[in-house]
Amino acid sequence: MGRKKPLVIVTRKLPDVVETRMCELFDARLNIEDKPMSRSELAEAFRTADIVVPTVTDRIDSELIGQAGEQMKLIANFGNGVDNIDVTAAMSRAITVTNTPGVLTEDTADMTMALILAVARRIVEGAKVIPAGEWSGWAPTWMLGSKITGKRLGIVGMGRIGQAVALRARAFGLQIHYHNRRHVASAIEEALEATYWESLDQMLARMDIVSVNCPHTPATYHVLSARRLKVLRPHAIVINTARGELIDEAALTRMLELGELAGAGLDVFEHEPAVSPKLIRLAAAGKVTLLPHMGSATLEGRIAMGEKVIINVKTFMDGHRPPDRVLPSML
Ligand SMILES: O=CC(=O)O
Numbered sequence: 384m385g386r387k388k389p390l391v392i393v394t395r396k397l398p399d400v401v402e403t404r405m406c407e408l409f410d411a412r413l414n415i416e417d418k419p420m421s422r423s424e425l426a427e428a429f430r431t432a433d434i435v436v437p438t439v440t441d442r443i444d445s446e447l448i449g450q451a452g453e454q455m456k457l458i459a460n461f462g463n464g465v466d467n468i469d470v471t472a473a474m475s476r477a478i479t480v481t482n483t484p485g486v487l488t489e490d491t492a493d494m495t496m497a498l499i500l501a502v503a504r505r506i507v508e509g510a511k512v513i514p515a516g517e518w519s520g521w522a523p524t525w526m527l528g529s530k531i532t533g534k535r536l537g538i539v540g541m542g543r544i545g546q547a548v549a550l551r552a553r554a555f556g557l558q559i560h561y562h563n564r565r566h567v568a569s570a571i572e573e574a575l576e577a578t579y580w581e582s583l584d585q586m587l588a589r590m591d592i593v594s595v596n597c598p599h600t601p602a603t604y605h606v607l608s609a610r611r612l613k614v615l616r617p618h619a620i621v622i623n624t625a626r627g628e629l630i631d632e633a634a635l636t637r638m639l640e641l642g643e644l645a646g647a648g649l650d651v652f653e654h655e656p657a658v659s660p661k662l663i664r665l666a667a668a669g670k671v672t673l674l675p676h677m678g679s680a681t682l683e684g685r686i687a688m689g690e691k692v693i694i695n696v697k698t699f700m701d702g703h704r705p706p707d708r709v710l711p712s713m714l
Pocket residue numbers: 439461462463464465487678679
């Protein structure tokens with residue numbers, strides 16, 4: 384790339400401090416208006432940029448990557464999950480892919496805990512009562528939720544975020560169970576007093592609350608399939624702050640409508656930003672809590688993600704391997 388600053392195309396508006404720093408370091412093309420880029424605008428970006436900084440809302444598939452110009456060398460994702468990017472197609476074109484792991488762990492785990500509490504304790508329903516002028520006073524049998532202390536939480540995917548959820552849930556007195564490709568380190572298992580289940584089905588059959596916290600890959604698509612959801616007990620609650628594709632959303636919705644599950648807390652959806660009218664009706668009825676993909680939405684978190692992007696881009700430009708390189712074998 385010589386001494387010329389690389390052309391870095393950023394697909395969405397990022398926090399001001401991140402954009403300012405990017406403009407100092409790179410020939411950065413920003414998206415000040417934050418209008419999501421169309422398919423043809425993305426294709427144009429891949430044809431002209433040296434580096435593209437996309438995010439979860441951009442689908443970077445093999446067709447798009449196939450249109451990349453010779454100069455296009457790095458996709459520095461602003462986000463942890465890279466299921467929006469065809470990493471194998473990028474690699475076959477010698478395009479490096481990076482992500483922003485680690486910096487959104489706590490925020491996403493906090494949101495998971497918030498959804499557990501919101502659903503079990505009917506927080507969203509309760510919060511509407513006073514502004515609506517509908518509160519006539521305390522009553523012994525009104526607005527009862529379910530206690531979480533002592534309940535069993537089954538975590539599907541015990542990576543960084545799953546462990547951070549477990550740590551928080553322990554403080555709330557939940558019993559920790561988890562399913563993962565393999566055991567986590569025994570010191571972590573001991574500290575969390577966590578029980579490992581090799582069989583996801585067997586774990587699901589015994590849980591009060593289930594939280595999915597794994598990445599979305601071809602292997603984890605619909606990990607909570609229609610069949611697996613049927614294994615859950617009717618009083619169980621399902622929480623998803625990871626990716627919508629991990630759960631068969633239509634099957635989950637059906638079961639909630641039929642009262643075969645007690646509730647759900649969803650921050651992510653299978654066809655984002657579209658959310659089915661049925662789920663919206665269930666939210667109005669207080670059966671589900673729906674959040675608009677806010678798991679990592681803190682100012683500090685988003686700045687930290689931007690800093691990670693900058694380090695990845697800068698390291699790459701300096702001719703070194705960027706710290707958060709993603710390889711197909713990691714998925
Ligand atoms: O969902 C957000 C991310 O994966 O960073």
